[in-house]
Amino acid sequence: MKDQEVKEPIPPTKRIHKLVLTGGPCGGKTTGQASLANFFENLGWKVFRVPETATVLMSGGISFGDLTEEQVLDFQEHLVVTMMALEDTYFSMGEKCAQNVLIICDRGVMDASAFIDKEAWDRILSKLSLEDIEISDNRYNHIVHMQSAAIGAEKFYTTEDHSARFEGLELARERDRRAMDAWRDHPYVDIIDNRSDFDSKINKLIDLVAKRIGINVGDRFNANSRKVKFLISSVPKDEEFPVKFTDFQVVHHYLHSAKKGFQTRLRKRVRNGRPTFTFTVRKPELQGQTVEMKQQVSQRDYLNLLTHRDDSHLPVFKTRRCFLYQNQQYSLDIYRSPCHPRCKGLVFLETFTTLEDKEILSSLPPFLRVKRNVTGDPAFSMYNLSIRSDWQESVDQFCHRLSSDDEDEKDEVYDVKQAHERLVNLSESDSSSDISI
Known part of the structure; x- marks a missing residue:
């Protein structure tokens, strides 16, 4: 045989x-x-x-x-x-x-x-x-x-x-x-x-x-890994995007909170017409920790919770593009209409890393044009970007430290006028000389 x-x-x-x-x-x-x-x-x-x-x-x-x-x-x-x-x-x-x-x-x-x-x-x-x-x-x-x-x-x-x-x-x-x-x-x-x-x-x-x-996730989950966020000036067209990606259509709603210092939000995320719903509560700092509780909810619960939305915040519509580059996971948040004028055209790149600030830029995907590292800057916090009124007219509402979009905002910025100027200047600029760490 x-x-x-x-x-x-x-x-x-x-x-x-x-x-x-x-x-x-x-x-x-x-x-x-x-x-x-x-x-x-x-x-x-x-x-x-x-x-x-x-x-x-x-x-x-x-x-x-x-x-x-x-x-x-x-x-x-x-x-x-x-x-x-x-x-x-x-x-x-x-x-x-x-x-x-x-x-x-x-x-x-x-x-x-x-x-x-x-x-x-x-x-x-x-x-x-x-x-x-x-x-x-x-x-x-x-x-x-x-x-x-x-x-x-x-x-x-x-x-x-x-x-x-x-x-x-x-x-x-x-x-x-x-x-x-x-x-x-x-x-x-x-x-x-x-x-x-x-x-x-x-x-x-x-x-x-x-x-x-057996998935290689790089250093994202190391004990000293931290989240970093960059303002992006341009993204390749879908057909020219050089790596495999997954797009989600996302909408965030901020809700009224019965407890002082708590921030609550709802997220609807859709892929291929199928939605998932998440309810998030971010609690004030306790014993040096800020605890964020996330829970998947049904569509029925989502609609019920949506009746408690905080109308002082506009809903945030985004396309979230997720991809891997050199064993590192990245997310692109592309803000979409309808949105507040301050959000028009905003694109952010987020990832987790253990690298020092001076090393981060050279490791980022080269097919994206990076304007600036905006990690921890309240001017680019989703919570503040969603505020319906002008920031200078709602100073008490502007969040200087506790953000609801998973950022550690260690540098408190109390001058909302300066925050507005940073947002406008960086958003309108489209020069490679703006790249900054």
Whole structure:
């Protein structure tokens, strides 16, 4: 018989990565899920988010603390069945997608074992003809445990942002320990604790998932990485853009906030006619940290929240172009009409880097004309750009430090007239001599 030719294995042309986000209460799962979805969608991946089954069931009137022992077992059994059915729906949809797919499960099947003893859990598995390895190792590619703020970040622990959360500190710590123990046998488990600030915790999550998948993200998620923002004077035409890109049509609305110092906004992001909706709350600085909470919401919730929009701000319409250049992720924000006259023609390039200011310019994509590094300048903050009235007529509204577009504004600029002049002068200038770091 003729020997068969042995060839190098051909890697799969499509990836389906099944991720479980687990952990104790107030660990950052909700914001982490939204941030992961945003990052991978920017790369052109399709992202599915499987809702937390327990929260869905308990929001219908079930109170776990009021259940008898028999009811708890019955609840956990139905929880497992419902969770697997939900997940299987998304897994099936992922198989039918032509593009790479990330499926984020808000907790996985093994989490159900954290609420009952081993004997009871074994009875449930036996009744459902399941085995631990099948609902753990063979079902999910990767587990990430987000440690509860009740362990090491107690000042940030709260139950007010989650309708189904009731745990005090001690119970939250116990829930965290049991959730961690439930996944101890899975071959790919990463634990993210609270030794760094909240933003670093979320960045570490994205970095871990990207690395597990095998995506090179450069230094974006390094501990000392920071966001930088540049004003761009020109962008190549679509057909001449030299690297692959993904365009999203984005609109931001700022909302009224009931709490002083809080900033809230809604974002609608559309690709190929399909929208996603994000609700963001940026809280005032506490213990040296400014915490931004992001949550994916339904279209119905988006429309309900939109009734609370702050009409002192105009909506912001942008095309966001995401692309990779030399293993570095970039975003171009191209402001579109309708917009305030001050926004007309504005284009910003954003990325994360560990480079010093003097090194950044030479590393930027050479096919973009950079006018100036505007990182931290309130004159170019989306929040201030959206203010309906003239800045000099709304000095109290102009934000000098706390921005709602993910910028660290360390240099306070209190002269709004000078801020206006910088915006106008740079926006109208189109000379390469304006390039500045």
